[in-house]
Amino acid sequence: MLINTKGLTKVYKMGNIEVHALRGIDLQIEEGEYIAITGPSGSGKSTLMHILGCLDTPSSGTYLFRDREVQNLSEDELANIRNQEVGFVFQTFNLLPRLKAYENVELPLIYSNTKASVSEDRAFKVLEKVGLQERINHRPTELSGGECQRVAIARALITNPKVIFADEPTGNLDTKTGNEIMELFSSLHKEGRTLIVVTHDPEVSSYTNRIIKIRDGILT
Numbered sequence: 001m002l003i004n005t006k007g008l009t010k011v012y013k014m015g016n017i018e019v020h021a022l023r024g025i026d027l028q029i030e031e032g033e034y035i036a037i038t039g040p041s042g043s044g045k046s047t048l049m050h051i052l053g054c055l056d057t058p059s060s061g062t063y064l065f066r067d068r069e070v071q072n073l074s075e076d077e078l079a080n081i082r083n084q085e086v087g088f089v090f091q092t093f094n095l096l097p098r099l100k101a102y103e104n105v106e107l108p109l110i111y112s113n114t115k116a117s118v119s120e121d122r123a124f125k126v127l128e129k130v131g132l133q134e135r136i137n138h139r140p141t142e143l144s145g146g147e148c149q150r151v152a153i154a155r156a157l158i159t160n161p162k163v164i165f166a167d168e169p170t171g172n173l174d175t176k177t178g179n180e181i182m183e184l185f186s187s188l189h190k191e192g193r194t195l196i197v198v199t200h201d202p203e204v205s206s207y208t209n210r211i212i213k214i215r216d217g218i219l220t
């Protein structure tokens with residue numbers, strides 16, 4: 001199994017106030033699934049995605065990622081998972097504005113000390129895969145929103161991860177462009193990748209094979 005959680009909770013402490021963002025999540029996801037996590041704003045979608053992607057740790061409960069108990073992994077092991085096994089796509093793209101498209105895309109390889117000639121070559125290939133072969137030298141300000149999101153998807157793909165987590169990936173895009181991004185995700189799913197897409201848009205979740213609903217930190 002890819003993802004197996006039991007009783008996951010997350011409490012954010014802000015001074016004297018505790019925010020119970022997740023209140024006992026039991027979730028199983030198999031390799032190769034295409035999943036939407038939906039729910040209203042503030043229901044815990046991003047918190048859950050960050051924990052599943054090993055960007056954050058739960059307050060209690062257990063999380064097995066590919067049969068490894070995440071709580072028992074070292075910082076290095078977690079960093080390796082984040083860098084090699086999962087890819088992330090965010091609503092606001094999170095591109096570095098001064099870097100060209102291909103330079104943004106090759107960043108994950110630079111962080112893992114890949115030779116420049118190799119990482120550039122890989123960046124060109126994944127940019128071609130997302131349909132941006134004509135835009136490799138453009139900076140984010142010289143690209144449309146949909147193109148920026150394709151660059152971000154190429155960056156997520158460059159380490160060839162099995163799993164892609166996307167948090168409201170179409171939230172800043174118009175409907176047509178958003179649908180094009182979901183088509184791209186569908187083609188990645190057909191290649192055998194696991195996709196987990198957080199959204200509150202029913203049109204977006206209709207592309208997926210399973211919808212997980214969350215409300216007030218609980219799956220419904």
Ligand SMILES: Nc1ncnc2c1ncn2[C@@H]1O[C@H](COP(=O)(O)OP(=O)(O)O)[C@@H](O)[C@H]1O
Pocket residue numbers: 012013014019020021039040041042043044045046047048
């Ligand atoms: N870093 C944080 N510190 C404190 N509270 C947070 C933090 N992140 C999220 N929250 C709170 O946790 C709850 C769930 O947030 P979030 O997971 O971002 O929901 P969603 O993505 O569904 O909108 C909300 O009440 C939010 O205000």
Ligand SMILES: [Mg+2]
Pocket residue numbers: 045046047167
């Ligand atoms: Mg969110």
